[in-house]
Amino acid sequence: MNKESFVNSHVISGLEVAALNGNIYIELPDVYTQRKMPVTRNNIPQQEDLYAWPYLDSVEIPAIDADVELLIGTNSPEVMEPWEVINSRGKGPYAVRTLLGWVVNGPLRGGNESGSSCPTVTANRISIAHIEELLVKQYNHDFNEKSAEDKPEMSIEDLKFMQIANTSAELNNGHYCLKLPFREEDNVVMPNNRHLAEQRVLCLKRKLERNPTFKEEYTNFLDDVINNGYAESVPEHQVKGKEGKVWYIPHHGVYHPKKKTLRVVFDCAASYKGVSLNTKLLQGPDLTNSLLGVLTRFRLNSIAVMADIKAMYHQVQVAKQDVDFLRFLWWPRGDLTQPLTEYRMTVHLFGAISSPSCASFALRKTAEDHKADFPVHVTDTIKQNFYVDDCLKSLSSEAEAMSLVTDLTALC
Template structure:
């Protein structure tokens, strides 16, 4: 107050103006009782304020109250954190103590804007073997539990797109409520907007520590509480059955007694048949049928062949056209346009940074357009079912100057992908060993190769809107993205190999007059995918 240069009366006026309600009443009372001595009144007021608010206990209590009322910020408060410089994403993470490194899918690296220059070459070992892989790496990423109680820095994260992404493995409250011993386990509801993008290995051991556990009777699932949340381990029973996660086609062999088996039959087994001939008992006792080793198709494979037999046809201009073999019944596909557009923008950024990759992509797409394998997509009818395919490039290790553009039919949206609703079809390939042995049989060799075999078979017009994709106008990555659709069966669709093999054989079916029996047999017996190998005596 001395710095303001005011007298005692003016100081009293200021205190009256700025004190709180309770202190104000006491100040007025003290001022009235010391009306003739303002200096003494000021001294009494300051002494009372010090006793009331200056004690250590009072200061500590006021400080704690202030902290309790301080606004809390969690990872869910996106609006409050909008101005923060850090980037964040809500995701599902897998914990795998059998992995020695922490891995993440490309989407996480793209969201965090990790440049492709921060990459390394590493060896990936899986059940399928060892392979050399290139991917980005990132350091300094922070992971936090959903409740915000645990937060730690991740070790160096390596880009890998072979992380499992089966959303049906995510535990939900609806699952555990059927088990009495799990009812006190707190699980958050399933979040459709959060993707499985991260796999944490044993290089971050503290997140694998088990803080609590709930076990039950034999053959029931159990739960573990970890620092990042709770996990449920075990099979979930519905009506004492375990519904399969994935529907699989099983090729069965029909034995001579009519019973099917999934096991391979022995090539040296003895098949005995009895044919009774009048007046010639014993004639042709050991008879073998041409169907002895014939593989029986599954129900879905029979459905695939039935669709192809009825809808695969030759057009007036000489092109073969076939449908997409949809499962029946099947769920309706959701509209994944926004997801595909986001992937297209990510690819565009990558192409603009890498000139060689950009040239390879535009060359491939130019050939696609020139051959009328793709067309500008027409407008959709309201509520018309469709699907958009994201694109990515694949390089052959020995052909680094060429790229094969793959249509990602396995990309999921709301837990479903195009491949989930298509029938893969039977394995119609010839035995590779048989093809090679017949190739070495005669002195004159003949080889053939079908370039872009899948693209030789067009897709029915009614199914082309399931093959929509985004690409740049006039094939220029600097131009805007517009919608196209494929007119042919694409590399990336699960049924494409079976469709192409079926179509190739259909081309020579009943065509002996045009191409001859030799060509027909060559296609039927000596082709393996798109490569033909044959040998002849002359």
């Protein structure tokens, strides 16, 4: 099982085959040699094997004292084409007449040709690999910077995403504000899924009641989200909202496997009546730099600078007309004795399929819009030395490094 071996092979071209008593010759595609065929003489049906199946009386199999020397597959359809078929009966074999003669498929000797008490089955999969192609593939795998830089052209959906982002982008208190990139930009209608969100948050409540530590960490996380302005309570006069323009996002806690810190994740893939927020959103193009390129450029000089953008997705705000699609339910200050309160995110959130592209778009737009205010190497750093929210840059002197850090802090 699962054994794989490599063998050297020769290619034979122009080989033709015909039936023993026929005069029609068909040229086979390229044939590949190997030292040993994965069949034995026991696999060759004999005429006496058919005596147990009277319905195969018309089938004649010539007796040839030779090993199997050629396997013909489906890449030669003229040879494999059935001219006549005798269907199986009583769990017996079936026969197909082809250009080369009869082919019998099925149990001829009770499925056990080895004489052992255990039936045996042999399956082989043979694939062809050219050394030149393997070498190029290996080089491309090890040194894929070129393929990473040659980004494919944007799809129609990607172009639509870019059009929404470019036309909706506004600067608000130092943060870019973007619309949610809906597939049906002006015709978004969502079912009322508040009941589903209530069920999810009540299940969460039971877990919070059982685990005080988990409750404290969960409450602190959401308090930070609300206090930092990433979310807000829905004003009482807007709680009802416009029909079809409100969506509630369930949430749950996930611990970082290494840091052991809790992150509250908003489940944008949660479905209700076959609809989820993610199914309505455009994912957007991949605007992330190649990791290999970032790491390679990081090795150019001796002084290293590393930085990251805190809560990168939360630095990009959501247009006001879209915030009601990002509602969630929670208890004020985590007090489970209080009634549930409706909140809504004011920023693009971790879990939405569009957030990575929105965040990368905002980062690149920051560099583009301020290229006249900063040296070229600063804006180039944002465009070339960031991998998602992490910056890796090397410079030739400490003075240059300190200057870059100052400029990046002011720009980002």
